[in-house]
Amino acid sequence: MVADSASPETCRPRTPTTTEGAAARAAALADVALADVALADVALADVVVLSPPGLAALANALIGDGYRLVGPTVRSEAVVLEELESADELPWGWDVDADAGRYRLRRRADRAVFAHAVGPQPWKRFLLPPASLLWRARRGESGFSVDPPEDPLPRYALFGVRSCDLAAIAVQDRVLATSAHPDSGYRGRRARSFVVAADCATPAGTCFCSSLGCGPAAAGGYDVALTEVVTGEEHLFLARAGSAAGDAVLPRLPSRPATPHDLDAARAVVGEAAQRMGRRLDPDGLPELLAAHREDPHWNEVAQRCLSCGNCTLVCPTCFCTTVVDATDVTGTVAERRRHWDSCFDLDFSYLHAGSVRASTSARYRHWISHKLGTWPEQFGTAGCVGCGRCITWCPVGIDITAEIAALRGGVPEGGGL
Amino acid sequence: MTAVTESAAADLVGSADSGTDPMVPHRYRVVRRRLETRDTVTQLLEPLDEPIPAFAPGQFAMLYAFGVGEVPISMSGDPSRVELLQHTLRNVGAVTGALCAARPGAVIGVRGPFGTSWDLNSAYGHDLVFIAGGIGLAPLRSALLQALSQRERYRRLVLLLGVRNPDELMFRKDLRSWKGLFDVDVEITVDRGAPGWRGQVGVVTTLLPQAPFDPDNAVAFVCGPEVMLRFTALGLSQRGVPAQRIRLSTERNMKCGVGLCGHCQLGPVLVCRDGPVFSYDRLAPLLHVREL
Incomplete structure (x- = not known):
């Protein structure tokens, strides 16, 4: 159960075999969720069962191994990702009500800990921080000298990563870590990371990972994957290892062997989750669709609603664009280069000496959605969207990526904006 | 200990510390500066550190003015003269202004060469x-x-x-x-x-x-x-x-020059990585779309 299962690289879009119209596509999409029943190829012997204290023991073991534990917790009426001191801080007993432009936490009757789908923050907040120092330079005898940052890169244990976000990390790996000139900061943080995945049992109203083959079960790229099962009195986590590091940590936890009944229950949880996606996106022929609609008047219609605020790019787990800021201290002897997240919705993003290339909101929205769903495969050999639904949830005016694609296809937008 | 055990991430992206940082500039000293026009300057540079690899005509470098910033500029020199770099740039803003002002003896940063050549x-x-x-x-x-x-x-x-x-x-x-x-x-x-x-x-x-x-x-x-x-x-x-x-x-806004920052997209191409030199059959469907 080592290594070879741990290479998601890209999701596998469940592309319908027929392209004869929307009805055929819809029918094919209805099938897909059942096609890959989660955990189908997991053997009983590879699974152990943890109780909630066992989950806490996993968190403690990782902290004990020197990892900085990062996971979901409730703050400011949202589930955010924070550095945690123990599993107590996880969002026990919360789930969410999410729709276009809407996010509300809800109390649950049970103590489920991974029932909150995804919050606003993607894990890139830790692997590709919003702001970081690239290097510092000092004026000296021979002009200046450049020093790399002194702080050692952190070792993060990412705790409770959903399959959509696992796929997103694999996308960023392709862009930032395995390209011709890898980004040393991202690659260093990523290579040191330990990933605890959590299969998704309760997708939110804006989720569509199953349309893109990115979930709801974790298919690889993790060290340990968990499936949470909450039924009546029972609250347990089926744990499986996806790497040698995962294999090494599981025997150190209080656990019991899994029974066929446990595995059936876990499969049912994830199988049902695939049926409850709040959104759907037909992945068929998206690059061609978007290339054919570059001059479509629909972009002007979207621009009537889009505020160009960039929220979608900040919450997107695959958006990787950054800018650099060069500055000196007040004496002018020490200079720094810092890197910040940037957004293609910012007017300065495409600035050349003659002005911005994408001056209009319609051009900027077209660029964003075309990059995400159209040009990404050609640029990086992987899809750019994983179906996490964050851009829909956190758009202040509820613009819905799935509805805009449906509109481009000529259909009536499903769900729609506000 | 997990530190010595292969993790899923290390398996996917390799070990943490291999390779050089593409964002760190090499230092070059300006040895000659010629005013081409009112606002355009050609500079010859010699390396203070290990020189950047030899360039092919059409490729560009990221030039850094201390504390001010960095811009992509094409090489304008003879590619067979590997010991000296030459570039020509126009003063159109803060960074190009600071670079243009660099006189013989001044030190600037160079990263590159990047992108495709005229082939x-x-x-x-x-x-x-x-x-x-x-x-x-x-x-x-x-x-x-x-x-x-x-x-x-x-x-x-x-x-x-x-x-x-x-x-x-x-x-x-x-x-x-x-x-x-x-x-x-x-x-x-x-x-x-x-x-x-x-x-x-x-x-x-x-x-x-x-x-x-x-x-x-x-x-x-x-x-x-x-x-x-x-x-x-x-x-x-x-x-x-x-x-x-x-x-x-072609020309686009660039922050990294190596395909990491996303700024230089022109539809499906990254100008820094797939360009700056393209054949027209590749570019025609893109060049004629407004604001792409």
């Missing part, structure tokens, strides 16, 4: 047509110097140059020496004439219909503002040069 080798046996708008001559100068050093490989060499007015003419010494060669055709035009100018007046595309090359056997290399690229490519197509033998050098 002169693939034009063996053809007419070479270099078409420049303004400072677009800089990256073409490198290519022309390389072609002249291997003159026997090519048939006709043609340079068509358009500048806004006679004061904007740069590389004057080179232009005079190329004009003095019997096997190079140099045509120069200005958008607006000026007292004392006896040459051609008109945009660079007006030179195309009469230019002495064989469209069936020519490769064109074009660099200039984007609007000039569009119309020059159309003009070359009208003369019958096939799109795959028209090469255009």
Whole structure:
């Protein structure tokens, strides 16, 4: 159960075999969720069962191994990702009500800990921080000298990563870590990371990972994957290892062997989750669709609603664009280069000496959605969207990526904006 | 201990500390500085650290002015002179202003070379047509110097140059020496004439219909503002040069130069990685879409 299962690289879009119209596509999409029943190829012997204290023991073991534990917790009426001191801080007993432009936490009757789908923050907040120092330079005898940052890169244990976000990390790996000139900061943080995945049992109203083959079960790229099962009195986590590091940590936890009944229950949880996606996106022929609609008047219609605020790019787990800021201290002897997240919705993003290339909101929205769903495969050999639904949830005016694609296809937008 | 056990991440992206950081500049000292026009400067640089790898004409470097910032600038020098780098840049903002002001002795940062080249080798046996708008001559100068050093490989060499007015003419010494060669055709035009100018007046595309090359056997290399690229490519197509033998050098905002920052996208291409030099058949569907 080592290594070879741990290479998601890209999701596998469940592309319908027929392209004869929307009805055929819809029918094919209805099938897909059942096609890959989660955990189908997991053997009983590879699974152990943890109780909630066992989950806490996993968190403690990782902290004990020197990892900085990062996971979901409730703050400011949202589930955010924070550095945690123990599993107590996880969002026990919360789930969410999410729709276009809407996010509300809800109390649950049970103590489920991974029932909150995804919050606003993607894990890139830790692997590709919003702001970081690239290097510092000092004026000296021979002009200046450049020093790399002194702080050692952190070792993060990412705790409770959903399959959509696992796929997103694999996308960023392709862009930032395995390209011709890898980004040393991202690659260093990523290579040191330990990933605890959590299969998704309760997708939110804006989720569509199953349309893109990115979930709801974790298919690889993790060290340990968990499936949470909450039924009546029972609250347990089926744990499986996806790497040698995962294999090494599981025997150190209080656990019991899994029974066929446990595995059936876990499969049912994830199988049902695939049926409850709040959104759907037909992945068929998206690059061609978007290339054919570059001059479509629909972009002007979207621009009537889009505020160009960039929220979608900040919450997107695959958006990787950054800018650099060069500055000196007040004496002018020490200079720094810092890197910040940037957004293609910012007017300065495409600035050349003659002005911005994408001056209009319609051009900027077209660029964003075309990059995400159209040009990404050609640029990086992987899809750019994983179906996490964050851009829909956190758009202040509820613009819905799935509805805009449906509109481009000529259909009536499903769900729609506000 | 997990530290010594292979994790899923290390398996996917490799070990943490291999490779050099592509964002750290190499230091170069300015050894010569020549004012080309009122606001345009050519500088020669020698390395203080390990030099960057040899460049091919058409590639660019990221040039860093201490504490001010970094800009992508094409190499304009002779590619066979590996010990000295040469670039030419115009003062259009804070960073280019600070770089232009760097006099002999000053130290600047260089990262590169990045991007695709003019790929002169693939034009063996053809007419070479270099078409420049303004400072677009800089990256073409490198290519022309390389072609002249291997003159026997090519048939006709043609340079068509358009500048806004006679004061904007740069590389004057080179232009005079190329004009003095019997096997190079140099045509120069200005958008607006000026007292004392006896040459051609008109945009660079007006030179195309009469230019002495064989469209069936020519490769064109074009660099200039984007609007000039569009119309020059159309003009070359009208003369019958096939799109795959028209090469255009494009420009976009760049922060990294190595495909990590996302700024230089032009539809499906990253200009820093897949360009800056593209063939027209690749670029045509993109170049004619507004605000792409």
